[in-house]
Amino acid sequence: MKNNVYIYILVMAVVTYLIRLLPLTLIRKEIKNNTIRSFLYYVPYVTLAVMTFPAILYATSSIWSALGGFIIAIVLAYRGKSLFKVSLSACLVVFLVELLIC
Amino acid sequence: MRNNISYWKKGFRDGIPIALGYIAVSFTFGIVAKNAGLSVFQAVLMSAVNVTSAGQFAGLGLIAASASYLEVAFTQLIINLRYCLMSCSLSQKISNDTSFIHRIFIASGVTDEIFGVSVSTEGKLNPFYSYGVISIAVPGWVLGTFLGVVSGNILPERVLSALSVALYGMFIAIIVPPAKQNKIIAGIIMLSMLLSLAFAKFPLLEQISSGFRIIILTVVIAGAAAVLFPIKEDTNEK
Numbered sequence: 001m002k003n004n005v006y007i008y009i010l011v012m013a014v015v016t017y018l019i020r021l022l023p024l025t026l027i028r029k030e031i032k033n034n035t036i037r038s039f040l041y042y043v044p045y046v047t048l049a050v051m052t053f054p055a056i057l058y059a060t061s062s063i064w065s066a067l068g069g070f071i072i073a074i075v076l077a078y079r080g081k082s083l084f085k086v087s088l089s090a091c092l093v094v095f096l097v098e099l100l101i102c
Numbered sequence: 103m104r105n106n107i108s109y110w111k112k113g114f115r116d117g118i119p120i121a122l123g124y125i126a127v128s129f130t131f132g133i134v135a136k137n138a139g140l141s142v143f144q145a146v147l148m149s150a151v152n153v154t155s156a157g158q159f160a161g162l163g164l165i166a167a168s169a170s171y172l173e174v175a176f177t178q179l180i181i182n183l184r185y186c187l188m189s190c191s192l193s194q195k196i197s198n199d200t201s202f203i204h205r206i207f208i209a210s211g212v213t214d215e216i217f218g219v220s221v222s223t224e225g226k227l228n229p230f231y232s233y234g235v236i237s238i239a240v241p242g243w244v245l246g247t248f249l250g251v252v253s254g255n256i257l258p259e260r261v262l263s264a265l266s267v268a269l270y271g272m273f274i275a276i277i278v279p280p281a282k283q284n285k286i287i288a289g290i291i292m293l294s295m296l297l298s299l300a301f302a303k304f305p306l307l308e309q310i311s312s313g314f315r316i317i318i319l320t321v322v323i324a325g326a327a328a329v330l331f332p333i334k335e336d337t338n339e340k
Contacts (some may be wrong), residue, residue, distance in 0.1 A: 003168060005144050010159050011171050013151040015178040016185070020212040023189035024205045030198055038328035040191045044221045045280070045287055046323045047184065048273040049294035051214055054302050055268035063264040071268040071275070077278035083219065089160035090271030091214050095264035 065097035106230040113219075113234020120215045120235065121242025123268030127155050128243045130262070131162075132250020133138045138162040142282065149247040153213055153240055157181045184324045188217040195220065195227045204229040211236040215269055222276045286331045294323055 031037055053070075060066040069090035076086045126148055135145035140162070152158050164174050189212055196208065208229055211220075217236050220227055278318050281288035301307045301315045309317070 003165075003171065003289070005140065005165060005302045006147075007171060008161065008165050008174055009144065009148045009151065010177050011175050012148070012157065015175045016154055016182050017159055017210065019179065019182050019185045020189050020205065021184045021209040023163055023186055024193050024196075024212075025202065027190060027193035028198065031194060031285045034332050035328050036278075037194065038332045039324050040194050041333050042287075042290060042324035043187055043320055044116060044218065045277050045290050046294045046314060046320045046327075047187065047214075048277050049291045050217055050298040050319045052273045052277075053295035054299045055312070056267060059266040065263070066267060069271065073274040074266075074324050075276060077275045078282060080249045080279055081275070083116055083272055083275040083289040084119050086275035087123070087271035090267045090274075091264045094267050095260060098260055100264060 004087055041090050062101060064101060065094040068097045069094040106228065107280075109228040109230040110234040110237075114238050115233040115234075116219045117216075117235035117238035117271050119268050120219070122265055124217070124239055124242040125246035125273065126262055126265030126268065128246030129156065130211075131158055132247040132252075134162055134250075135247070136160065137252045137334045138166045140165075140251075142248065146244055146248050150240070151212075153243055154185075155183055157182040177265050180314070181311070182224070183318070184214075185212050185217075187317070187320055188212050188214075191221060192217065192227065196229070197226045199227060207236075208232050212241070213239075215272060217241065218273055218276050223278075286327065290323060290327050294319060297323070300319040 031040070056070050057063050057066045060069070072093045073086050073090040076089055082088075108198065131149065132145055135148070140148070148158055148161065152161070159175050160181055161174060164177060169177075192208065192212065196205070200208075208220075208227075211232055216232065216239055219235055220232055223231055277287075277291055281291050297319055298315065301310060301319065
């Protein structure tokens, strides 16, 4: 390592923070254009769905435990359980399935 | 004032699963950071000021390869560009008169997960809700890093594996309930997952990094949905 680690960290932090900060400070008014509003309304659903699947299947030690966690999360979320319950139940299922098969 | 405290508490509660998931991920980051030659302080500092998993992992790789600062800056820009989309979305979720100071602090917490819970709150986003989430999630991220560096085997493999789905479980808890009431959202979610799978599996497409995959699919799918199914004027308030 020839370069300074602290400068690396600083560069990373500044770039990453500016990406987060600029839209939030520059867009200060409510956007009136309905197409843009619709686009921004749909953004979270697409982003979160793309990030979840198929990545969840490869997050654990076994694809089967992950699949179990995935299914239980969908079922519980569909039934309107809280974020906390859905998330922890998925973890619990992964843990139990791995106890059984590994 | 009283109201702000209750928003803060609610955020804190929603932040607990995020913190748990973060510990699992940043624990691994800590181990990798140690192997890349970072000290405990350096690894913890990097986590505290960046709070971005993919970006930090990539950063480690670049540091280990003695990359130039410009390369590091450019890589972070590409990998984390999705935060820009999220910030744009959040700018419409907070009320118009939100002060500059609040915007600065909200921006510090724009991560996939904190964005996910913030954008799913009812009505306009109260900054104190974000602060509640940040005040538990970010320490979780930093703590996991610390534990990962100082002791690679403090958490059993099984527990780590189980905690790795916490964040995905949370994403599902956020997107499924609205999909139940809105067929368009349900369709968009399924299409997004299918195309994401295709991008992960098909030759050529699989070479696109996951950061870019998220940006491309978000722009294309949300863009098409906006043109085909524009929202009605009043639905954006929800």
